[in-house]
Amino acid sequence: MGMTLTEKILAKHSGRDRVSPGDNVWVDVDVLMTHDVCGPPAIGIFHKQFGDDAKVWDKEKLVIIPDHYIFTNDKYANRNVDVLRAFAAEQDLPYFYDVGTDSYKGVCHVALPEEGFTRPGEVLFGTDSHTCTAGAFGQFATGIGNTDAAFIMGTGKLWVKVPETMRFVFEGASLPPYLMAKDIILQIIGDIGVDGATYRTMEFTGPGIKALTMEDRMTLTNMAIEAGGKNGVVEPDEVTEAYVKSRTNKPFENVYSDPDAEYHSEHFYNLEEMVPMVAKPHSPDNKATAEELEGEYLNRAYIGSCTGGKLSDFRAAAEIIRGHKVKLDTYIVPATTEIARALETETLYGTSLIDIFREAGCKIGNASCAACLGGPADTFGRLNNEEVCISSTNRNYPGRMGSKQSSVYLASPYTVAASAVTGVITDPRVFIQQTVI
């Protein structure tokens, strides 16, 4: 019997010919990523366990990307970035993207591919649940805690229980003009529930997936964790190779699922039959179509994060916002500094994306995680009271974006932008069809 892509990667990295779901294996780690929230405690554990003078197992494989609490006056948060800075200096780390320097990047899950750290066939761990984003590049990538990260820093290894794989097959030649990858993943999470993929791999495949860009694929794998998934994965193809080779010279080996691999379950979707989806407060699986919620009250819109703050997300939002004034307080937060720069240079009908947003009355923030996870009270865009926000981010449990009294609807950048323009929840097909005509 064959193996899935995930099983093959875990077998190779644990020195075995094959592994099966349920096996506990120790794998060699290709990349460990950490940030300003979980880096400092991981560093504390590393030194406690391996000694004050200990060195990390391979400084070429450790990537530190401060991104969570960056533009804040919180003294503890700023102290935590100082801890990362001191560690990077002490360990002479080549890949530390320091705040306040030209190398500062922003959101780690978008920064990793931009800097060439996401490569097919590899094993990547990160101290953040959305590390599963990197599975879009055909690798095994998952989130871990501080203790596991400290263990990797010292040994380069970690134990993994081999997950079963759920296969999501997409028919359809391309995304309909009104549909975004965010709609697809909200539909899936709504169908299987927030624990529908717990302990499992979510493998996305079929002709519909081949038609997606890398950024679209990243949106899918990014939210595997919102169904409880251990990792999300897309087989590499020419789209993957073109992206990765434009970002790194490091060699990599494509890995594919065998035709006779065994799956936990198979789920079929047709892109051409799917519609804009929304997750209502207070759970990512609380699904409704945008059409069903048409006219619901809102007082804020937010476009940003690893899930919905990529360049294509802003292009989509700008298509709808262009020529309008927003009726909601609308926050625009590019995931990375590279995307922030692209907002200045990318144009739509001769106007830069950033000018489209400015002219519409949007508030523009600096590249970082910002209000996606609330953060310190002075965080840009944070919901500090009873706000009702529609957001392109990933999670809407109580208090996720700040106050416990606030409410969050999750949607695609198209739907968020359409709602920002009208002031209430709005199906973006109203605008997209106008554009097409």
Next chain:
Amino acid sequence: MSKKTEPIKGKAFVLGKNVDTDQIIPAAHLVYSLDDPEERKLYGKYALSGVPSEKSGLPQGNIPLTQDDQTESEFSIIVASDNFGCGSSREHAPACLEIAGIKAIVTPSYARIFYRNSVDGGFLIPFESFDDLSKEVHTGDELEIDQENHVLKNLTQNKEYNIKPLGSVADIVHAGGIFEYARKHGMVA
């Protein structure tokens, strides 16, 4: 009998389903040092402070895990419904519960990373129940977990429930965490 398998006794704190890591420890509080002996106590103060008040300490609700001026709780066993600890990978979640005085959790299912962090960090023991006991147990009930026989005893209500053996993570739990386990097996000096 090793200390790790002795009965765990204490008062129950009951929660519903999908208690995510932002409810366990809201993101604004993730800034405190876990290494500083005084600063880390703040995690005990704010543990479970993100749970909507009416869902905190069921069935009555409006019961905080730790009183306003305290960093340790009078409760030591959490009983919850499905998918406990979903959301982020923050290890501050099991850590804050341990700092507040929680020794064990009993729920039908956990989110993967929270479960793993609880085990590998040696913070508390994540037991799995066969049924959802969050509707049966009341906050404040006196509980005892018999680890040898895999039984949860509700001493207040005089009821007993079977719980699942720890399975493949038992060795790490009983060692006290991944580092202790790895040292026992010669993987770490």
